[in-house]
Amino acid sequence: MSRKEVTKNNLLDAFWELYKEKPMAKITVKEITDRAGYNRGTFYTYFIDIDEALEILKASLMPDKEMIINPFIELKENDGRIIEPIEGTNDYLKKNGEKVAVLLGPNGDPGFVHELKARLRQIIISYAKDLEIKEVEDFEYVIEYHIAGLISLYQLWLEKGQNIDEESLGHVYEETAYKGALSVINRMLNDIR
Amino acid sequence: MSRKEVTKNNLLDAFWELYKEKPMAKITVKEITDRAGYNRGTFYTYFIDIDEALEILKASLMPDKEMIINPFIELKENDGRIIEPIEGTNDYLKKNGEKVAVLLGPNGDPGFVHELKARLRQIIISYAKDLEIKEVEDFEYVIEYHIAGLISLYQLWLEKGQNIDEESLGHVYEETAYKGALSVINRMLNDIR
DNA sequence: TAGTATTGTACAACACGTTGTTGGATTAGT
DNA sequence: ACTAATCCAACAACGTGTTGTACAATACTA
Structure with a gap:
C-alpha cells in the first residue's frame, strides 16, 4: 500500500471514530487530523470537505x-x-x-x-x-x-x-x-x- | 396571537422552508432571518441555536x-x-x-x-x-x-x-x-x- | 552509480465567513 | 407616552478553505 493510501485510510479511520461518537455537525477537520496525526491542511489534499469523506465511506458500504x-x-x-x-x-x-x-x-x-x-x-x-x-x-x-x-x-x-x-x-x-x-x-x- | 408568537412562528416557517431545500449544515442564521424579514440578532432572542429550532419543529410533529x-x-x-x-x-x-x-x-x-x-x-x-x-x-x-x-x-x-x-x-x-x-x-x- | 531534476506529501500562515454576545438606538403596539 | 419588541453595529472566537513553502521520495540522465 502506497503512502498515499495509508494516509488516506488513516484520515478515514480517524473520521469514522469521531462519527461513531457524535453527529457530523460537531466534527471538525482539525479533530480528524489531530487524531490521525497530520496537519489540518493535509486533509484537503485528500478530500474536498468532511462531507466527501463521509460519501467515500458510505460508498464503500x-x-x-x-x-x-x-x-x-x-x-x-x-x-x-x-x-x-x-x-x-x-x-x-x-x-x-x-x-x-x-x-x-x-x-x-x-x-x-x-x-x-x-x-x-x-x-x-x-x-x-x-x-x-x-x-x-x-x-x-x-x-x-x-x-x-x-x-x-x-x-x-x-x-x-x-x-x-x-x-x-x-x-x-x-x-x-x-x-x-x-x-x-x-x-x-x-x-x- | 401575541407579537412574540408571531415572530417565533415566522422564524420557524422560514427555517422550515430552507430545511426543505438543503441540509442543516448549509443553513445559516442570517439566511433564516433574511427570509423571515428580521435582524440576525432577533433569532437569538428566540432560540439558542439552529439545532433548537429543529428540535422544536420535531417535537411539534x-x-x-x-x-x-x-x-x-x-x-x-x-x-x-x-x-x-x-x-x-x-x-x-x-x-x-x-x-x-x-x-x-x-x-x-x-x-x-x-x-x-x-x-x-x-x-x-x-x-x-x-x-x-x-x-x-x-x-x-x-x-x-x-x-x-x-x-x-x-x-x-x-x-x-x-x-x-x-x-x-x-x-x-x-x-x-x-x-x-x-x-x-x-x-x-x-x-x- | 552518483548527481540532478521532478513529483508528491505535509506543513504553517493567511483571509474569509459564521457564530453567539453585547449595549444602546429605534420602532411598533395599545 | 409607555413598554416591549426589534434593529444595528461591533466584537472575539472559531472553523473553513486556499496559498506558498520545505522536505522527502522517486525518476531521469550520464
Whole structure:
C-alpha cells in the first residue's frame, strides 16, 4: 500500500471514530487530523470537505449486486417458494453490519438509508425482471415494505444489545415475512385467550 | 396571537422552508432571518441555536397517544381481528404527512425517525399491555418490522409522486400486512406462470 | 552509480465567513 | 407616552478553505 493510501485510510479511520461518537455537525477537520496525526491542511489534499469523506465511506458500504444473492434463482427446486432474503444479505451484514448500524442509527445518515433501500430494491427488482411481473408498481411497494422492516428489525436487535439469540430473531422474521405482521400479532393475542 | 408568537412562528416557517431545500449544515442564521424579514440578532432572542429550532419543529410533529387510536379496542366486535393501524395513523399523517416526509427523506433527521418509531412502538405496546402478551420481546420486533414497513411504504409513495391511487396503496398494504410480504411476492410470481 | 531534476506529501500562515454576545438606538403596539 | 419588541453595529472566537513553502521520495540522465 502506497503512502498515499495509508494516509488516506488513516484520515478515514480517524473520521469514522469521531462519527461513531457524535453527529457530523460537531466534527471538525482539525479533530480528524489531530487524531490521525497530520496537519489540518493535509486533509484537503485528500478530500474536498468532511462531507466527501463521509460519501467515500458510505460508498464503500453500498452492496454490489454480487453481494446479494438472487432470491428467485432456486425457485424451481424450491417448490415455488422464494428463499428468504435475510440469508442473502447475511454475508453483507456479517461483514459491514457494525458500520452500517451506525449509519442507520439515531446519529446516522438518512441519505444512506434512502440509498441503501433504493439499491436493494433495484437489485431485487432486477432479479425479478426476467419473471415479467405484471403488477410492477405494487411489487415495488411490497419490496419496500419488506426491506424497511427487515433493516429496522436488525437495527432494533443491535440497539437492544441482541437481547434474543439470532435464531429467535430469524424465527420472528420468518413468521412475520411469510404470514404477515398483523396476523402474527393476532396469533399472539389469541394465544392468551 | 401575541407579537412574540408571531415572530417565533415566522422564524420557524422560514427555517422550515430552507430545511426543505438543503441540509442543516448549509443553513445559516442570517439566511433564516433574511427570509423571515428580521435582524440576525432577533433569532437569538428566540432560540439558542439552529439545532433548537429543529428540535422544536420535531417535537411539534411527535404524535401523542391520543392521536393514535387503539388498534385493539374493537377486538371483541371485530371477530378477533385487529383493525389496521394505518387507519389509526391516518389522521396524524393527513395533518403532518408532508412535513414528516421531509424529516424521513434523504435530507431528513435520523434522530426523528428513530424517535418516531420508538414512540409508536411504545404507544402500541401500551395499548397491548392489558392483554398480557407472553412473548413480549418477539412482539416488539414484530411491531417494529411493521411500523418501519408502513412508514417506508408511505414515504416511497410520496416520493413517487403518488403514482398509484390511495386505495391501491391501502390494498397493497393490507395484503402485505395480513399475508406477509414474501407470500405476496410468491403470489405475484405464481400469477404469471 | 552518483548527481540532478521532478513529483508528491505535509506543513504553517493567511483571509474569509459564521457564530453567539453585547449595549444602546429605534420602532411598533395599545 | 409607555413598554416591549426589534434593529444595528461591533466584537472575539472559531472553523473553513486556499496559498506558498520545505522536505522527502522517486525518476531521469550520464
